[in-house]
Amino acid sequence: MDSSSSTLLLSPPLSLKDQRDNGYVTFDSSLLRKQPKIPREFHWPHRDLVYAQEELREPLIDLQGFFLGDPVQTKQAADLIKDACLNHGFFQVINHGVHDNLIRAAHDHLNAFFNLPITQKLKARRIPGNMWGYSGAHADRFSSKLPWKETLSFGFHENTHQPIVVNYFTSLLGEDFEHTGFVYQRYCKAMKELSLVIMELLAISLGIDRLHYKRFFQDSNSIMRCNYYPPCQEPSRTLGTGPHCDPTSLTILHQDEVGGLEVYAHKEWKTVRPRSDAFVINIGDTFTALSNGRYKSCLHRAVVNSYRERRSLAFFLCPKEDKVVRPPEDLMGTEGLRKYPDFTWTNLLEFTQNHYRADDATLQSFSHWFLSSKQP
Numbered sequence: 001m002d003s004s005s006s007t008l009l010l011s012p013p014l015s016l017k018d019q020r021d022n023g024y025v026t027f028d029s030s031l032l033r034k035q036p037k038i039p040r041e042f043h044w045p046h047r048d049l050v051y052a053q054e055e056l057r058e059p060l061i062d063l064q065g066f067f068l069g070d071p072v073q074t075k076q077a078a079d080l081i082k083d084a085c086l087n088h089g090f091f092q093v094i095n096h097g098v099h100d101n102l103i104r105a106a107h108d109h110l111n112a113f114f115n116l117p118i119t120q121k122l123k124a125r126r127i128p129g130n131m132w133g134y135s136g137a138h139a140d141r142f143s144s145k146l147p148w149k150e151t152l153s154f155g156f157h158e159n160t161h162q163p164i165v166v167n168y169f170t171s172l173l174g175e176d177f178e179h180t181g182f183v184y185q186r187y188c189k190a191m192k193e194l195s196l197v198i199m200e201l202l203a204i205s206l207g208i209d210r211l212h213y214k215r216f217f218q219d220s221n222s223i224m225r226c227n228y229y230p231p232c233q234e235p236s237r238t239l240g241t242g243p244h245c246d247p248t249s250l251t252i253l254h255q256d257e258v259g260g261l262e263v264y265a266h267k268e269w270k271t272v273r274p275r276s277d278a279f280v281i282n283i284g285d286t287f288t289a290l291s292n293g294r295y296k297s298c299l300h301r302a303v304v305n306s307y308r309e310r311r312s313l314a315f316f317l318c319p320k321e322d323k324v325v326r327p328p329e330d331l332m333g334t335e336g337l338r339k340y341p342d343f344t345w346t347n348l349l350e351f352t353q354n355h356y357r358a359d360d361a362t363l364q365s366f367s368h369w370f371l372s373s374k375q376p
Contacts, residue, residue: 063197
């Protein structure tokens with residue numbers, strides 16, 4: 001989700017060519033692109049900018065057999081997932097059941113939003129302490145190692161009373177965005193359905209009750225994020241998203257044709273070639289805890305380039321806030337000692353929003369913080 005370093009923003013970065021409204025710092029890429037050099041707040045250390053030399057070549061996981069109820073093909077898919085999750089926590093799925101037209105519409109509405117003037121986008125700006133809203137480079141939260149991107153985040157959960165995503169868009173941006181809200185309402189519903197399929201396959205791959213994780217996430221409250229990475233005049237100095245593992249449970253990402261996603265696998269950074277017919281899946285810290293550390297949370301980053309904009313759609317599956325994150329008993333029977341304490345998603349969310357900027361050690365740092373905070 002957010003990138004590395006634990007430095008929270010204490011004051012607005014003064015060298016940014018920003019606009020301020022009641023102290024809120026904005027990242028206006030249309031202004032920054034006209035400067036010959038990027039502001040120092042966007043500079044990342046050399047260790048994070050190591051160039052990826054090779055493409056990650058992992059087998060695509062075909063879900064068609066699972067949907068058809070074929071036990072042999074389902075086991076083959078689960079075995080491929082197990083191998084990926086034991087190594088780096090990243091894989092891609094095809095024949096996933098999400099219609100091309102829905103994916104295309106979600107990208108079209110992403111384009112429409114990020115092409116708005118900054119004054120319009122700021123109508124949906126993120127309020128400090130709130131997960132939802134528009135953010136430019138996370139400059140409202142951090143003062144250094146800023147990511148070269150804009151994001152729009154909103155929540156999703158299923159209910160029978162009102163379309164939560166539609167209401168979000170119309171309440172902030174007006175009735176003109178009702179259709180946008182309906183598109184993302186449908187997209188989030190499709191992502192939720194796909195996430196439960198992945199959870200069933202993850203359970204099969206771990207050799208536990210195949211419905212355990214599916215039941216656990218049935219009433220999930222999840223996060224949808226639209227990402228926009230503008231062209232950058234000095235791409236060798238910055239990152240679109242810094243190296244980090246997602247603190248959430250599972251990420252389902254659809255990237256456009258530009259490319260820029262990179263995964264740390266086999267002890268080096270690897271590029272991930274975009275595929276319009278595939279979703280990128282990666283394990284997050286919460287699922288690492290749910291598997292008692294067996295499955296790795298995926299370390300990844302996003303790079304930018306000088307010439308082209310890049311866009312992606314990310315759905316983050318999260319447990320319902322008050323559910324206790326604990327490995328299943330039938331997994332613990334073979335695993336022995338617990339590697340992480342019991343916690344809720346609310347606990348981890350508070351840590352990453354108020355105390356720590358997500359990186360490759362978030363779960364370990366959170367465990368120490370959480371256990372120490374419970375001491376009398």
